[in-house]
Structure formats: structure tokens, C-alpha cells
Amino acid sequence: MYFSKRDLQFNLYELLNVEQLTQYAYFQDHNRESFDMVLDAAEQIADKMLHPLLIEMDRKEPQLVEGKIRVHEGMKAIVKRFGEDGWINATFSYEEGGQQVPVTVHNAAAFIFQAANYSASVYPFLTTGAANLIRSFGSPELIETYTPLMYNGRWQGTMALTEPNAGSSLSDISTTAQPTNEEGVYKIQGQKIFISCGDHDACENVVHLLLAKIKGGPVGTKGISLFVVPQKRIKDNGLSENDVTTAGVYHKMGYKGAPIAHLMFGSNDDCKGYLVGEPHKGLSYMFQMMNEARVGVGTNAAAIGTAAYHASLAYAKERPQGRPIGAKDPTQPQTLIINHADVKRMLLFQKSVVEGSLSLLLQCGLWSDLAHVAEGETKERAELLLDLLTPIAKSYPSEMCCQTTSAAVQILGGAGYTTDFPMEQYYREARIHPIHEGTTGIHGLDLLGRKITLKGGKGVQFLMQEIQQTIGESKNSTLKNLGELLEKALGRVQKVTEHLLALASQNVEVFLADATLYLEFFGIVTIAWQWLKQAVQAQKALVQAVSESDRNFYQGKIATAHYFFEYELVKTISLSQRLTSSDRTTVEMQAEWF
């Protein structure tokens, strides 16, 4: 298996008590049974349609044929199925044709798709994000025209931000929008690169949510507006070309099943774009989608890591090699490699990262739901915690699952390096995540430069309260020492943060120079908190557990929490040493010295 349903259920029902959401009117028709049905339905599609194409979609990459990107032929049925079964707008309201499924549960289902076949899973996910932007900020006419066909999967949605000279630096986009005589209609000119699902033949049309600058508007990010730019526009109840040309499809290391396009807009001065919301507010609108997408990318990474973990675990349970240390008699049969401490270490490393990430990611889903339906302090708390931890939820799994998939390869040895096993594919696929939806460096700057001090640091205060509560719950148990270790780590967070914030007013470059390391540091502590939460719950449940499989499950949780604290949380000692050092090598280094 490529994921653990037991672990998803542990998260939803034991850790997060997702059923609490049904007390809110928006979710009142739901209950555990309906949530389980969502997961079961996802598993069915993942098993029957997505996972069987995992390898094949990697080997048969999308190709540009006569100006059109051809994707794996199996994608047509998958995209259709996602639309027909209501996956694209499952979380939206009944009025919009949705099912009012909590984001938490929907993300758990999406995680199953992603673990089964990451490339295939991104098609509907992008459409959801794009449609969400239109419904949130677009005119009733735009909503009516575009969203129904996106919801049913016939039209693909994308986010079109990056340009050849504007990647991390979005303020430098040069795509222009020229007003026309029609209100809200603009002529678009420019090019966009790295557009996921930017063009393909498994849908009838592609709807780009595109950032451009209205001519004469303010410079920089303040002059960026958001447009709906369909590949084909509606004309006389049919579709006609909208002067969007596919200049190329990228060939890449992994994530090959999804087509990443280089697009030209308005080469013949006939590309129409429809303004979404007000002019010059595009970037703030887009951030709604980006924030969702960022948690989504973290989930993608954790899902790939999860699939690799389970595959390497299955191998370790079957592969005999060597003998126990201290019992080297060669006449005795070999032992299974799962019995070697070093192999267990590599498995625990994977388990601790992917399950620790998943619990944070589903926690983000719950905050997202509460931000939507709750009120007062519950809402504020959820919003701020989500905002604060989005860079961690995106970056921790993205960075760490490059390492966990590497551990999965290592467990198989030479076999792991061959294409006979999927490990090498997982390793290649995992590597995209520290790059897209904001590089890790960008998220470091976001966390340290903005999120920590947002609203006077209220988000951090809320987080510390949450963590202290978990520590409190660990106190009268065998997990006491973990609680103490986490408390010490919180002390380090405080010390480092104060040290850095003091630098902010003196020298902003020095302040932010190690923001990426601060992100890593903060991320480890956050995941340690998730592990303490899991261990506290597992400890409680273990006492009452009846079945052997349940007892094993909870024992595994407790052991993995210990692993995380001993092997991962301990890294924050060195990190805090570095982050409070006065050495400024990376700032002072000169280009010509390299």
C-alpha cells in the first residue's frame, strides 16, 4: 500500500476530532460516516485509476505535437471522473453545486490521490484553486460563465504567474493588459513559463488565472491585476481561439505526467482577458490561491514521501540480508533487513517526517475550516495559526521528503537506484517541491520577515499556547521527558527569535540572511509538537486498545515520537547556535571570491 488509512483516521478522528465541525451549520449534514465515505471513494479511484498509471505516466512524458500538448491517454478518463464525482468543488457550497465537505477531509482524500500518483493528482487540484479565485473575486457573469465547466472537469484551471524574468520576483512581471471598449475586457500580451497543466488534450479548454499589469498602472506589485484568460473564448455558444499559443512543454527530472507549459499570450494582438475584481489588486487575490496551494504542495510532498516510505517498508519486511550484529554465524539463515537497527533508523526517519508532516497539514485543514465557519476568537486563532504556519506546512515536508525518499532508495540499495522499483521515481518527483509555489528561501523570508511579527506577534503567541497545552498534557505520563525536551526547544525558539528581531532594526540583510535556517529550525519544533500530540493521544488510546493491530499502531506512534525527539529535534541545538552567532560569512562573501 502507498498510504496508511489507519493513520488518516487517527488524524481526523483521534487527533483533530474533525467531527466537531458538524456543529457548524455549513457542515451540519455531515458525520463520521460521510467523511469515511469520502475517503473510501478516494481510495477506490486512487487504486483503480491513478496508481496503475504511476510508472507509465513517468515513462511516457507529455509531448508538444502540432502546437498542442499531448498527455498520457489515461488522463482523459481520470479528469472526467474527478469532475463527474464532484471532487473539484467538493468543499464549495450546495448553491455552487458543491458538497460542503470540510477542507480537512477533502485534503485527506486528496492526499490519497497524491500518494497514488502525484502527477495525475495535480490536474483537478489546480482547477479547484483557479475556480476558487473566480468565485471569490469575480463578477457574477465570470462565475456563471467559467466555474460550472471547471467544476465538471471539462475545463482545466491554472495559475499563470511566472515569466522568464519574473520568478521569485513577481513585481517584475511584464505581461500587459490594455483596456478595450468593452468594460472589464482587456487585451493581454506577454509570456508565461512553468505553467502547470497550462495546455493539454485531456480537457476541452484551459482557463488561466493570469497576473498582468494594466498599462499606466503603478509600478511593482501594486500594479498587478488578475485576469481570466481562457485558451479558447466563448463565441456564439461555441469556442474560438483566444490567441494563446503553447511555445513549449518542459522536460523535467520527475513529475513527468503533468504537462508544464511555456505559453505566449497575444502574439497576434487578439488575446482577451477578463478582469477579476478590481484593478491592481491581483496579487492579494492570488495570494488566496497561493496560500491554499502552498499547503497543497506540502501535502504533495508528504504524500510522495509516504508512498516511498510504505514501499521501502514492504521491501525491508521481505528482504533477507546479513545477520544480527553479534551473531554472525554464516551457517545460520540471513535475517530480514528490517531487523537491522540502521534500517529501522531509516524507516523511523521516514515515518517521523511523513506522519509528522501529515498531522500538521491536516491541522492546517482544520484551521482553514474553522476560519471559514467559526467566529470570534476561534476564527481569529485559526486564521492566524494558519497564516503563521503556512510557510512551514509548505517547506518542511518539501525539504524533508527529498531526504526521506532518499532514505527509501537507500534501504533498497542498488535495487533502489534502478527503475525496477518506484523509489527512484519518488526521489525525482519529491525534488520539485522545494521549488514551486515559492522556493524554500522565499518561505524563510515570509516566516521571519513577515509572519513572526504579524499582528504584533499574536500568531506566535497562539502557537506557543497550543504547544504549552500539549506539553501540559504530557506531564503526568511516561512522555514527560519529551515534554521537557520540547519546552527546552521552545526556549531556544524564543532566544533565537529575540536575537534575530533585535538585528532587524540594525541591519536587515543580516537579520534575514539565515531565514532559510530559521525556517528549518522553526519547522522542526513545530513537527516535534505534532509528535508530542500524537504520542499523548496514542498513550491514552493504548491503554484501551483491544486489537493487536491497534496496540502495534499506538506503540509505533510512541516509538516514532521518541525517534523524532532524539534524532530530529536535537538538531535545533546546533541550529540555534548558528542562528545566534555573530559570524556573517554569507553576507560578507564577495561574488569574485567564489
Place this chain on the structure above:
Amino acid sequence: MYFSKRDLQFNLYELLNVEQLTQYAYFQDHNRESFDMVLDAAEQIADKMLHPLLIEMDRKEPQLVEGKIRVHEGMKAIVKRFGEDGWINATFSYEEGGQQVPVTVHNAAAFIFQAANYSASVYPFLTTGAANLIRSFGSPELIETYTPLMYNGRWQGTMALTEPNAGSSLSDISTTAQPTNEEGVYKIQGQKIFISCGDHDACENVVHLLLAKIKGGPVGTKGISLFVVPQKRIKDNGLSENDVTTAGVYHKMGYKGAPIAHLMFGSNDDCKGYLVGEPHKGLSYMFQMMNEARVGVGTNAAAIGTAAYHASLAYAKERPQGRPIGAKDPTQPQTLIINHADVKRMLLFQKSVVEGSLSLLLQCGLWSDLAHVAEGETKERAELLLDLLTPIAKSYPSEMCCQTTSAAVQILGGAGYTTDFPMEQYYREARIHPIHEGTTGIHGLDLLGRKITLKGGKGVQFLMQEIQQTIGESKNSTLKNLGELLEKALGRVQKVTEHLLALASQNVEVFLADATLYLEFFGIVTIAWQWLKQAVQAQKALVQAVSESDRNFYQGKIATAHYFFEYELVKTISLSQRLTSSDRTTVEMQAEWF
């Protein structure tokens, strides 16, 4: 450029004073001029023949066609050239047709080949290792029959160890050797997997140095013997088949230009093998080759890391993106990304790992030369230091260059993930090194379980003396603080080592459970020593440096040493905390808890 010749020269002439070797009779015909000629000749071949095929050999993988592996057609000329120009036996004696080149210099030249095109570089390297085994342990007849044709590149050499059920556990090989009427001639039966260059059409014959068990011999590693098993045997002044069948060629994540074969021996009971040396001593003979090969693998990894570093450096010096922190005016032109502290950090990380590794690897070369030509304590010291540090020289670059090539990808962002740049290929290629020639786990066991205590710990004593000497040289300079940091780290090494050795007698499984982490820990300290050595030399040379490029070079060395101590050596604090902890999670974890 894919490597720095200036850095190679710094290592050979400033750090190691490789000219000291010319005082020994074996190297008396050499001087700096002849060493430079070796490097220049390597650069010529690398530039003109190897590097141009880097990408193409990745895209056109070897294929098994009618029982024969076809490699890239360019390999014929390359293999021929390596043979004709004497690269395969360059270090061997004049009597053997060699040039008595020091291993140190030869490895520096090999490093250039590897950085240019890793896959192409392994063909001659494997032949050298195999020929070296025959000349060291084989009968005069075997030497005469096989080595000349290996030296001139017409016959490929391999090491055939791994079997389906015997990878890390070599004692379990099941390939058998049955004595025949002819003395020294055996019938071989079995299969070998993952054999690099095990079959290909760029040579006339393949000579396998194969491990097998003579029937009736002792069980386990004590019953392993070494054989020459040619793919075609000599018959009537010609060649005839020797019942060696190629069952398959592996398709793999990277390192695609080199053919890795699955071979069957004696399927028709007609495979002859020729015993090398005495029966049952095969493993000890093979270790000679493996030890060379291990330092070689470390060099491969460092070379790939070096190529990726230089490619990402060139990109960072050309790519404008964003503006300096604190100067965000969007009307100003963008700055080059090399000016961002986070990009400099990623470049310094790469530079510190690859140049730190290279200096250790060339140091190993010098020890190897001294072990060969020197006498008395110099020889003993060289042998023991080489023996002690071989697991580090293999594993530190192998593990870390997976991370440095990842940093190279990251610097390019989305572009780094595409096949438009070689970064993704370097990332894929680097991943083989923690696996072959003994996994990292095996080297951890070797270091902690054997090497540390070898000869009563004399190797460690020698190493500590060397490091203390370097610290002494740093004392009256601006590098004093680095010396102090290294001294503290040595204290940690002592504390951790004593702690672990005390466990050895109590519980050998617990003693060795974190051997991989101990290897990492010891490796970081070793590379820190190399960086202090480099910084001391650079500091001295900087005072006298005349040219601006020299001053920049030395400044870069000093800054990178500071980077290594601040960002890498600091990790040993957390590692020592873990390594002295009494938590035994990885030992106590149960298979059913996963």
C-alpha cells in the same frame, strides 16, 4: 567550466607539496612540470571527448541487443584513447609499461575526467582496479596473459562481487568454483548482479575479477576465492566464448552512460575461471581493490558535486532576479542572484563540501603514495591514516554531494528541475554513491566497529596529532577562533568515542546502532580539519599574493573555511548529543510497530 584547475594546483603544490614525492626513487623522474603535463593532458581529453557527451550519454542509455550491451558509440574512441595514452596503468612501474605517476596526481587527473562525464570515466577506472589485482596477486602467467590487453584498453576489467542474495552480506555469495584437471583452472557457476561495465561493445573482451566459493571450502567469508573470469577465453591465439551470458542491463536513475550488467556464469557448464593467488583468500585480495575503489567513489561524488557547483555558480553570476533586501524599489534594475545572502549560502555550502572533500581525497592519494614508497614511521603513518579515513573519504562526499547537487538545482529554481540544464542530471548521478562500494551504513560499521580500534587505536592517535598540528599552525593568526572550534570538536569526538566504546562490551547492537551517525560526525570533523589546513595556507599565501585573481582565490578559501565551521562543524554539537544519549529507539523498535 566544470572544475577548478586552480584548486587542484592549490591542493597538489601548496597543501600537499606533492613534489616531495620526487625524492623517492620510484618518482625521481617526475617534477612539477611533468605533473602539470598530466593535468593538462587530462583536461584536453575531458574537454574534447568526455564533456561533449555528458548529456547525450544520459539520454541514450545502454541497451541489451541480442545478448550484447550496446553503449554510446562515442565510448569506443574514448576507451581507445584512455588505453593508448597510458591512463589505465599510468601509476604502474616502467617494467609494466606504466609511467610511475604518483597516485595523488593520477587521482587529480581522474577527477577532471569524472567532473567532465562521470559515466565515461568509470570504464578505465574499473580496468585499472582489476588489472591491479592481477598484478598484485596473480601468477606471472595470468599477469602476462591479461594485463597488457587491459592496459591498452582493448579489454575491460570489472569487479564481480554482488549476487541476488549477497549484496552487503558478501559472506553469502553462492557462485561456485569446481576444480578441474588443469591446475588453477576452475569451472564457475552462478550469477552476479550490478556489475559495472560487465558487458559492452566498446571493448573486445571483459575480464571479471570474480568472487566465488571453491566447493568444499570453509563457510562464510573465509571460503571466498578470487578468480579471473574472462567473457571470452583465449584459444589458439584467438578468442572463444567462455559461457558468460548477459542476462540483462539495468535501467537506472542516473549514471546511465555506464552499462550495469546482470551476468550468468556457466549456464552451459563451460565457464572457466583462473584462480588468483591462493584459495580462500579472495576477500582479502579484493579489499585492496575495494579500498582503492572506495576512495575512487568518494572522488566521483566530489567530482559530480564540483561540476554542479561550477554550473550553478555560473548561473548565479548571470541571472538577475529580485533586489537587495532593504532596497526594494521596483523601478531599479534587478540584481544578480549571487548577491543574495541565501544564494551565497547555497554556493558556499557546495564549495565547502566539494573542495573540502577534494582536499581529503587528494590527501588520501598522498598517503597511498607514501605507503608505497616510504619506509618506517612515514609508511606506517600513511597506511594507518589511509585505512582509518577510507570510510570517510568514501562516504562523506557520497552523502553530502547528494545535498550539494540539490543546492545546485535549487539555485536555478524551476529551470534547475528541467532537462534544459545539467543540474538535474548531476542530482540523479550523485545518488548512486552512497550505495555502491559499500553502503554508507556498511562504512559506518567499518569505521566504528573496526577502524577506530585497529592497532590499539593508533590510526586515531596519528589523526589527532595531524589535526593538533594544524590547530597549532592556526594559533597566531586571525584563524585562531577556527582552531579553537576545532579543538572543541575534537573534545566531542573523544567524549563520544569513549562513550560508544564503553558500550561495545555491554551490548554490541546498541554500540553500533548509530554507526552511520558516528560516521557523519567523524566526517564533519575531518573535513573541518581539511578546511583549517586550507585556510592556514591561504592566509599565508594571501600576504604574498600579487595578482587579483590569486587574492580572490585565497579570500574565497578563508571565507569558505569560516562557512564550514559556522554552518557544518556546528552540526557536531547535536550529533554528539544524540550519540551520547541513552535512548535506544532504533534498537527497541519492533517490525510490527511500523
